[in-house]
Amino acid sequence: MSAEPGAGVHVLGVRHHGPGSARGVRSALEALQPDVVLIEGPPDADELLPLAAQAGMKPPVALLVYALDTPAHAVFYPFAVFSPEWQAIQYALGRSLPVRFIDLPQAHQLVPEALAQEKAEPPREDALAGLARAAGHEDSEGWWEQLIEQRQDARGVFEAVLEAMTAVREVGGDIPPREALREAHMRRCIRQARKEGFQRIAVVCGAWHAPALVQARPAREDDALLKGLPKTKVAATWIPWTYDRLGWRSGYGAGVESPGWYAHLWLTPERPVSTWAARIAQLLRGEGLDASSASVIETVRLAEALAALRGRSAVGLGELRDAALSVLCEGDATPLALVHDRLEVGTGLGEVPSDVPAVPLARDLAALQKSLRLPPTSESKLQELDLRKELDRGRSRLLHRLRLLDIPWGTPEDDTRNAKGTFRENWRVKWEPELAVRVVEASLFGNTVESAATSRVRARAAEAKELDTLTALLEASLLAELSASIDTVLGHVQELSTRSADVPKLMEAFPPLVRTVRYGSVRETPTEPILAIIHGLLERILIGLPGACVALDEDAARERHGQLSALHAAMVLLEDKERLEEWSHALEGLVQRDAVHGLLRGAALRLRVEMGHVEDAALGPLARKALSPAVPPAEAAAWLEGLVTGSALLLLHRDDLWAALDGWLSGLTRETFVEQLPLVRRAFSRFGAAERRAMADRIRRPATAVGGARSVRTDDLDPERVAQVLPVLSLILGVRLDENLG
Structure with missing residues (x-):
């Protein structure tokens, strides 16, 4: 039943989360009737062990151990109801037996030197992979499940595990330094228990460590390894945990692939296959999918047949998964993914008692x-x-x-x-x-x-170097209703805004301030001081805006375009007619200034059109000027993109603009057109499907042009020439234009 490094010492090598291992540990402890139970875990949390027996403790839970000076340096020790260590704890506490953790204390492991060493060590390879392949399994997960976790009779299992791990370690090379320290400390704790007079000592540890705890080793060697280790102050507590955080995908090193399945094996030892198939059916029905009782029966039969074909002694999760895919899911992997997430991995959050130590x-x-x-x-x-x-x-x-x-x-x-x-x-x-x-x-x-958030905001405000950082912080403080910090942040905003000469930064800082005022009534926040800052910022932005929009490359122009759009949205949100007039006048200055990047001139014109400050009669001449042959094609394409970004209605309902665009495209040489095609397509790419269809319909059925041009009728068109043009237009608009005209 066990291996003895000395009289009365019994080492039980387990997998950290497994129902078979947990069942085996309970059975072994019942037979051994130990005086003390030693468990691989953090001695820093020994004082918390009695809490595990309280009624309010409902796994999955975890021990959290963290460095007091640097709480980010922390480690979790999760426990599920099917964890062997959890069952060992429950056994000991239920019989009022001493129970202790014996791993290397985290006070030594959470120091910077130890963390750096651990990070530098290569990850330990899967020690059981070779044994699994020899037994005909693709991976050690399935092999261990078949061999241990589905086992009902634990007799001889720990001896077998010890023998297998001894053989694996003999060919595995040197033990990493951190692992050697951990095992030395575990051996020291076993010696201490014997020195205290305990006659029957049960040790529950990871199977990998079992051989190291069984083999005799002089105490002086372990003491030499552990001497002078650096140390830090740590604290520990119990916290709720989740099954998905016990899975491999969570990044937890001792995780299992399917904790929900293991919980099912622990809680439903009788008829686990049929009850699992019934749970799948219940889940599918809850999602509105068909899952009859006959399908459940057929799933069980198919799973049993697959296990027999594969030479398995019992039906495993792999067989159930394949059978459910074929029968209950009718070959569709989508419902099977739901089964994996909800059942195989499992959901739910554990609970800890209210009197657990906590900050x-x-x-x-x-x-x-x-x-x-x-x-x-x-x-x-x-x-x-x-x-x-x-x-x-x-x-x-x-x-x-x-x-x-x-x-x-x-x-x-x-x-x-x-x-x-x-x-x-x-x-x-x-x-x-x-x-x-x-x-x-x-x-x-x-x-x-509240006090922590207030202090955090004040600290961040004092550290802030950019105005946009402060205004975003002010907005967040408003939403959090931190009245004690709002005045502090406002003071920093006022100070930095008066010193900042960076117009783009002022533009980025403006929208959060406006949102703060706009939604301040909801949070009952005084807005007058913020409005004063807003008006001062806007005045400086309007003065510096023209200079911030010239001599820009493509990337800088696009960045400024985003800032311009956000600033305009904020101006509309502000609902101040006088300020909107000032803003419109500033936009007009961008439209008329040739040195401004084309993207921004087009965007400024678009915004003024949306405000209703551009007459239809003025739009045509502006478009013809921007798209004239004298303007470089790239500049014209950028102007067009700035103008049409947002909605196609501007093009659809303004004939002069439509005619200018048509004339510009028609006047491009073949080489120039091919060169500018990506830019033109980008300008049209943001239109919705309905808008593109409407434009295509207008192309097929042209309206009368403005400015004396003759009306174009579809029966005047040459079908052969039209056939040559339609593919190009289809490419631009992203819709098919191969229908017959008429």
Whole structure:
């Protein structure tokens, strides 16, 4: 049942997460009746072990150990109900036996020197891969599942595992330095237990380490290895964990591929195959898919037949997956992906008791989550908030404050405030276990969410060197309703804005300030001081705008185009008629100035048209000038792109502009046309399908041109010449133009 490095010492080598290993450990402990249980884990968390017996502790959970000075240096020790270590803990606590962790303390492992060494060490190869291939399996996951995890009788299993791992280690080369330190400390802890007089010692460790704990080794050698190790102060706590974070894809080194399946094997030891197939059917029915009882029976039969064909002693997840794909999913892999995510990996967040040690910030956050009826969950959920309701406003306030603390529990969906009004916010919320570390890090700024967020904002404002950074911070502070920090940020904005001469930076800083004023009424924030800054910024922007739009290359022009569009949207949002008039006058200066990049001249004209400040009669001459033969084709194409970006209506309903575009394209030489075709296509690429169809229809059925040109009738067209033109127009517009004209 065990291997003994000394009288009364029993080493149980396990896989860290596996129902068969867990079942074997329980059976072995019942037979051994040990006086003490030693477990591979962090001794730094020994004081937290009794909490694992409380009723409020519901796996999956994890021990979080972090360095007090640098909380980002942290490590997790996850436990599922089917983890052998968890079952060993429950066995010991249920019988009031001493239970201890014996791995190398994280106080030594979380120091910078140890972290650097660990990072430099190459990852350990899969030690069981060779044994798995020899047994006819493609990978060690399936082999171990068949050999251990689906096993009901644990007799002789630990001896077999020890023998196999001993052979693997003998051909595996030298042990990495960090692993040698860990094993030396485990041996020291075993010796200490024997010195304390314990007669029957049970040791639960990873199978890889078992041979090192069985073989005799002089204590002085281990003491020499462990002497003088650097150390740092650490703290530990229990946190909720998720099954998907036990999976390989999460990056957790001791993960398993299908923790949901392993939980099923642990909780449903009788008839696991048929109950699993029934769960798949239930899931599919919940998604509106057909899954009859007859299909469940057929799935089980097919899985059993596959296991027999493959020489398996029992049906495994691979056979069930293949059978479900063929029968329940009818060969469609899409539902099978849902089965993988919901069942094989599994969902759900564990729970820890309320009296678990935690930093004050974590306790305040938990209280807010409870009062706002917004519990953390591992499922991604959409929260549609109406800020006129106090509960929703409180939820919004909390999510915004957490984002300022770099705790992204919630992510704002596409900004729908302009479309739905100022009282709506949509958030996508999902709690990830790693956010517990972020909470610890943020606790350095305060003991409550509000005080920590306020301190964080003030610190960032003091560090900010760019005006746009400050205005974005001001907007975020408004949304988070941090009244204590808003005045501080405003002071920094006022100071930096008066010293900044960088017009593009002023343009980037302007929209967040306008949004702050526009939505300030929702958050009951005074807007007069912000308006004063806005007016001062706008005055300086309007003066410096022409100079900021000349002598630009292609990339710089596109960047300025984005800033110009954002600034215009902010001006419209501001709803100040006097300022809008000033803005329109500044845009007209760009339109009339030949030194301004064509993209920006076209965009400025487009914005003035949208404001209703350009007469139709004036649009034609401006277009003919910008698209005249004297203008370099690249410049003309850039102007056209700036003009039409946004909507095709400008072209569709203004004949003079249409005629100017037609004349420009018709006047290009073949070589120039081919050269400029990508630019022209880019100008039209943002149009919707309906807009492109409308333009194509106009091309097929031309209206009467403006300015004395004769009306063009379709029966006047030469079909052969039309046939040569249509493919080119199709290429430009992205729609087919091969229909018969008429």
